[in-house]
Amino acid sequence: xxxxxxxQELQGRFEDVIAADQRIEPRDWMPExxxxxxxxxxxxxxxxxxxxxxPEGNWILRAPSLRRKAILLAKxxxxxxxxxxxxxxxxxxxxxxxxxxxxLVTGKQKYSSIFxxxxxxxxxxxxxxxxxxxxxxxxxxxxxxxxxxxxxxxxIRICKEESFHQRQGxxxxxAMVNGTDAQREMVQESxxxxxxxxxxxxxxxxxxxxxxxxxxxxxxKRHTNDELRQRFVDMTVPQAEALGITLPDPxxxxxxxxxxxxxxxxxxxxxxxVISGSGPCNAQRIAHRKRAHDEGEWVREAAAxxxxxxxxxx
Amino acid sequence: xxxxxxxHDATNAYQSLADTVGHxxxxxxxxxxxxxxxxxxxxxxxxxxxxxxxARYCLMLGDDALICAQRLAEWVSNAPELEEEVxxxxxxxxxxxxxxxxLARAGHVEGSGTGTARDEDALAYLRAEPEFRNVALAELPDxxxxxxxxxxxxxxxxxRLALLHRLLASRDPVLAAVAGKGVxxxxxxxxxxxxxxxxxxxxxxxxxxxxxxxxxxxxxxxxELFRTSDVERRLVGAGVAVDPADVRAEVDGVLDEVLxxxxxxxxxxxxxxxxxxxxxxxxAHTEHLGHVLAELQSLARQHPGASW
Ligand SMILES: [Fe+2]
Ligand SMILES: [Fe+2]
Numbered sequence: 001x002x003x004x005x006x007x008q009e010l011q012g013r014f015e016d017v018i019a020a021d022q023r024i025e026p027r028d029w030m031p032e033x034x035x036x037x038x039x040x041x042x043x044x045x046x047x048x049x050x051x052x053x054x055p056e057g058n059w060i061l062r063a064p065s066l067r068r069k070a071i072l073l074a075k076x077x078x079x080x081x082x083x084x085x086x087x088x089x090x091x092x093x094x095x096x097x098x099x100x101x102x103x104l105v106t107g108k109q110k111y112s113s114i115f116x117x118x119x120x121x122x123x124x125x126x127x128x129x130x131x132x133x134x135x136x137x138x139x140x141x142x143x144x145x146x147x148x149x150x151x152x153x154x155x156i157r158i159c160k161e162e163s164f165h166q167r168q169g170x171x172x173x174x175a176m177v178n179g180t181d182a183q184r185e186m187v188q189e190s191x192x193x194x195x196x197x198x199x200x201x202x203x204x205x206x207x208x209x210x211x212x213x214x215x216x217x218x219x220x221k222r223h224t225n226d227e228l229r230q231r232f233v234d235m236t237v238p239q240a241e242a243l244g245i246t247l248p249d250p251x252x253x254x255x256x257x258x259x260x261x262x263x264x265x266x267x268x269x270x271x272x273x274v275i276s277g278s279g280p281c282n283a284q285r286i287a288h289r290k291r292a293h294d295e296g297e298w299v300r301e302a303a304a305x306x307x308x309x310x311x312x313x314x
Numbered sequence: 315x316x317x318x319x320x321x322h323d324a325t326n327a328y329q330s331l332a333d334t335v336g337h338x339x340x341x342x343x344x345x346x347x348x349x350x351x352x353x354x355x356x357x358x359x360x361x362x363x364x365x366x367x368x369a370r371y372c373l374m375l376g377d378d379a380l381i382c383a384q385r386l387a388e389w390v391s392n393a394p395e396l397e398e399e400v401x402x403x404x405x406x407x408x409x410x411x412x413x414x415x416x417l418a419r420a421g422h423v424e425g426s427g428t429g430t431a432r433d434e435d436a437l438a439y440l441r442a443e444p445e446f447r448n449v450a451l452a453e454l455p456d457x458x459x460x461x462x463x464x465x466x467x468x469x470x471x472x473x474r475l476a477l478l479h480r481l482l483a484s485r486d487p488v489l490a491a492v493a494g495k496g497v498x499x500x501x502x503x504x505x506x507x508x509x510x511x512x513x514x515x516x517x518x519x520x521x522x523x524x525x526x527x528x529x530x531x532x533x534x535x536x537x538e539l540f541r542t543s544d545v546e547r548r549l550v551g552a553g554v555a556v557d558p559a560d561v562r563a564e565v566d567g568v569l570d571e572v573l574x575x576x577x578x579x580x581x582x583x584x585x586x587x588x589x590x591x592x593x594x595x596x597x598a599h600t601e602h603l604g605h606v607l608a609e610l611q612s613l614a615r616q617h618p619g620a621s622w
Contacts, residue, residue: 077403296394302517
């Protein structure tokens with residue numbers, strides 16, 4: 001049936017669906033560039049969930065109370081679950097998890113630059129929840145309306161959990177700022193380190209983000225990087241005030257006229273450096289993922305061999 | 315920016331953040347599923363039961379779960395597949411949940427006469443090695459060898475499930491409640507470990523070799539699981555505890571069946587020796603426990619008196 005439709009008609013139908021704000025599903029025709037963009041974005045997102053387990057995972061064994069250990073373990077486990085949903089969403093586009101994992105460990109696909117910073121104190125667990133999960137929510141809530149159905153549906157589930165992570169992170173910080181002087185200092189010091197990298201999570205400024213307009217036209221992206229960054233700053237400033245800590249930006253001030261906070265320019269050369277592989281933890285993160293994957297090879301092979309034997313015994 | 319449902323959703327994720335509940339909210343204290351646990355933990359010591367014995371017994375079962383959970387948590391971000399990440403972390407969480415209730419009960423019961431109850435964190439973070447009462451099996455390293463992790467989990471969960479089944483009838487309401495929730499959890503852990511034992515034992519020649527080596531490595535620590543301590547003996551008489559010697563036949567039966575279906579051989583290695591007749595239940599541990607505790611306790615001990 002579809003054989004009778006030429007490329008132009010298919011393209012027209014695709015555009016109608018996008019224009020009507022409806023969903024493209026795996027069996028629908030889609031332009032090759034749309035498919036490629038989605039695979040790249042979903043894979044990068046899935047990789048971020050998995051690599052993101054490492055910085056916080058660094059503190060599970062040392063969590064300072066059993067309740068904090070349970071909360072952190074559950075959170076990091078959620079991130080593995082997010083990775084699974086997202087790889088499954090990518091698989092609807094004709095790629096598979098093993099292939100994408102290979103691209104991650106060989107550096108052919110990227111993950112969020114934020115996870116190339118180290119988690120150096122227990123306050124980082126709270127600050128990552130507050131700022132990093134918080135920025136992820138700003139980025140991801142619009143994706144719940146992404147034009148590609150499986151991605152949009154995965155995001156609905158993920159966003160609910162991210163919001164819980166953010167609350168738990170903030171709750172840890174509340175406990176710490178109401179604790180000892182040393183705990184308060186840890187929160188401030190951690191915020192100082194994570195503030196700018198969190199702002200960079202929204203990507204380069206709009207002027208240097210050449211793919212944004214195509215992604216917006218396709219309904220994959222709903223807002224520009226700068227719009228999302230502004231939204232994040234506006235939401236976060238009152239939260240920092242409630243914690244009684246200072247965000248490390250002397251240029252931060254409410255602008256009555258704009259109805260938004262003004263803030264200083266992040267150091268974009270640092271973002272470029274981290275993206276291109278020379279952040280503080282890039283090599284460590286990839287080496288860790290690669291080791292775990294390689295050391296699991298014999299286990300995956302055994303499972304496949306066992307499944308084949310079971311099949312042939314039937 | 316557009317004002318749509320989405321903006322509403324996004325802002326909602328933040329709105330109540332500053333009003334986030336205080337950190338002693340019971341909803342977060344023990345996770346979900348053990349709602350009335352606070353009430354149970356403070357329930358009176360059953361008539362005719364020695365409080366010190368009951369506290370010690372709760373520590374034994376609680377420490378088994380805590381230390382095993384800590385070992386399982388080492389697997390986070392190291393598992394062979396994402397499904398295993400989720401399953402191992404989930405198993406660790408279940409055991410950690412059991413440990414928290416049992417340690418809280420131990421602290422309450424121990425302090426009931428003196429008015430100096432220790433909480434779960436004082437017990438987990440401020441005791442030294444000889445005060446821990448877990449069996450050696452829980453503390454053995456698996457060095458991120460998945461076969462070792464599965465072999466330990468198979469033996470541990472089969473044994474603990476058999477204990478908890480019998481504790482359903484314990485006269486101590488907390489032990490009975492932990493058993494009630496725990497049998498479902500342990501049944502899943504045992505099933506998970508058994509399925510992987512089959513896959514690895516009957517998978518490739520390499521996985522067969524590695525799984526057999528893993529079973530051989532944990533086997534010397536099986537004997538201790540069935541050794542009855544004095545505390546247990548006294549509490550069995552009071553209708554509170556299980557005699558671990560009584561679960562031996564059941565555990566052996568399950569392990570034999572799993573091993574044979576997995577084409578593995580039941581090891582014939584001799585049991586690990588004791589320290590003058592003392593084992594984990596008496597506070598005599600392997601050299602590994604000190605390292606587990608060094609990591610587990612380091613941050614809490616750096617900040618004496620801080621609450622998190
Ligand atoms: Fe996530
Ligand atoms: Fe998260």
